[in-house]
Amino acid sequence: MSELFRTCPRSGLVFHKAAESLIKFNAVTAVVFLAVGGVLGLLVVMTRWPAVHLLSADLFYQVLTGHGIIMLLVWIIFFEMAVLYFCSSTLLRCRLATPRFAWLGYVLMLGGAAITGVAILQGGSSVMMTSYVPMPAAPHFYLGLILFAVGALIGCFVFLGTLVVAKNERTYEGSIPLVTFGALTACIIAIFTIASGAIILIPTFLWSVGYISNIDPLMYRVIWWAMGHSSQQINVAAHVSVWYAIAAIVFGARPMSERVSRGAFLLYILFLQLASAHHILVDPGVGTEWKIFNTSYAMYLAVLASMVHGLTVPGSIEVAQREKGYTNGMFEWLRKAPWGNPVFSGMFISLVGFGFLGGITGVVMGTEQINLIIHNTIYVPGHFHPTVVLGTTLAFMALCYFLVPVLFRRELFLPGLAKWQTYLFGGGTALMSLFMMGAGTLGVARRHWDMAFSGAPFSFEFGGAAYMMMGLTGIFGVISVIGGAAFVIVIVGTILLGKKIEDKSEYSTARPAVLPMAPPAPANTGTGFIAPGTFALAVVFLATFVVYYFLNWMYLSSVWPMK
């Protein structure tokens, strides 16, 4: 059977026809779920805003369950399927392995999401994304998640199969590109994640229909989080790959050192999925040594990897910009970057937001003892919104601004709105998260309908500062949702109404040219650092990290002595 390929004249990318359809369907499905999850997010934030307090308690927990599952699993994993197919078939100029299985995976994911969605809508499964036993959900709540995971697993194997096809058919020279390497990292972590999910969700499903009498709640937490947290590590590997891709697309940047960047991805594969422990730090029945080793990803080696990517991605941009002549001072390369291009601005806000807000707070709250003053407060979502929303979602949005016009051969709809969207969404989310963290530090609980505790037998009042922080969380949460809506409008508008690009790229059965190796980088002849501006920014980052880290130890040392 002859395979059809087309070459995009603007980007030079080579699309295999079957892969192109799969990328489009997975990405568009993802964006539709993002829109639904965004509406639910708006309802959540309008309820946690004390002055508004929109929904009733039952409805709030139901909506929050839906928001968590749609955003953390459905939107992101559908988009990641598109990223996996893009990073294998498109980047390697290779036919996608077994497109029919990829479609089967797509259908299973869609069906699974729908089944779990129905379970949540029916109201008997408001158990939050984590569905901690022994609180019961309807059996089809778990069943839908299992089907969704099986579909995603099929997508992972299609990705791996495509790498094999590319290697056998010699569609590229040398090693796979860095971005594909990062996607492979994400895929390997995804397989670990899905295996953990199967190990816990299948027995839980059997428990819910009565075949198993008891699921140990602590075992559930340990294994569930091997899925729940690791699935966020798929996102980290995926969005770091997207950062590298965008640096290459926008600036023609090359990785500073393949050895360093790939070595950092290897550290992710080895250590990043130890993160289950982050959620078990103040649980009974788990040993201290286990907690310390696991919560630190084996002496913070995966944190080291993220700190490396945090330097090498902007560093590679700095090198590329300096080669173009932006050499004045430390930061001309950054000042003269294309801040009006949402592909770049989205990626850069994602990088900074993930590092400063998501990364630092993640390490601090994942410190075993400091977790005592943070566990289950609204600080926790204040941490993971910068990682998953600023980090992953915004990076994926930035990629969409590049990829959707290329895939659908249409001009971007409302480019002026797109230009502002990354700032609106990034700024709104960043500030919302900051105020959530502030409120969490003051003790406000996550997953909690009423910080005034109406109907409780005793009374307790949070101070004015906590109320103010939750009010600001509400305001900036609404701004974040508006920013998200702008994204959906631009992307859906582009697909339906965007001006068609007549690019004469017809499908043909001709085999695409072999992907050549990159030209060797010129040697660094200077005596100083190749990227001094980036190094200075990295030092600012480290200083912030150190100060904030010790500040939290100081808070901890002020509470009751305990052991």
Place this chain on the structure above:
Amino acid sequence: MSALLPPSERIWGNHPLDKVEGTWIAIALVWCLFMFFMMPYWHVFGKQNYAGEAYRTTPAVYSAKVEKMVEAHTVRKETALDIPVVRPPAGSDVYLAGRLWSWYPALELEKDQTYRLHISSLDWQHGFSLQPINVNAQVVPGYEMVLTITPDKSGEYTIICNEFCGALHHTMMGKIYVVDR
């Protein structure tokens, strides 16, 4: 575009690194190791730890222990629900139960005395969250956590629940009164 292209070296492990990367990796590694050793250090020299003492139990067994303490040491009852306030002897074992939707019973402790605070759930998972000092722990049915505490300031402390436990989760509240001797 070379992040999208195969690397120029056939063996990517041979790709040289610039001193900016080497320097940063060294600094970051030192910081990472420091943060790692901070945790065991605090277990030895810090005052706020949970050492991990815990036992398996069942709701029935644990509930019996709570009731025994309530019968022996209740000093008064509060609110329209007659919630017992228990004042156990200084230094003793204190049993607190999380259940749908209350923390039972209320406790009265002496300042600067050390207590072995046992916490467990009689039904679903709950989140022990002591305000306003914001000390938090996960409460898991079937497991009895023992947190050895020394309240060092007197006053009224509130336990809220910060693990979602159903419709009236927000009404789940308990009290710890810390009094001067």
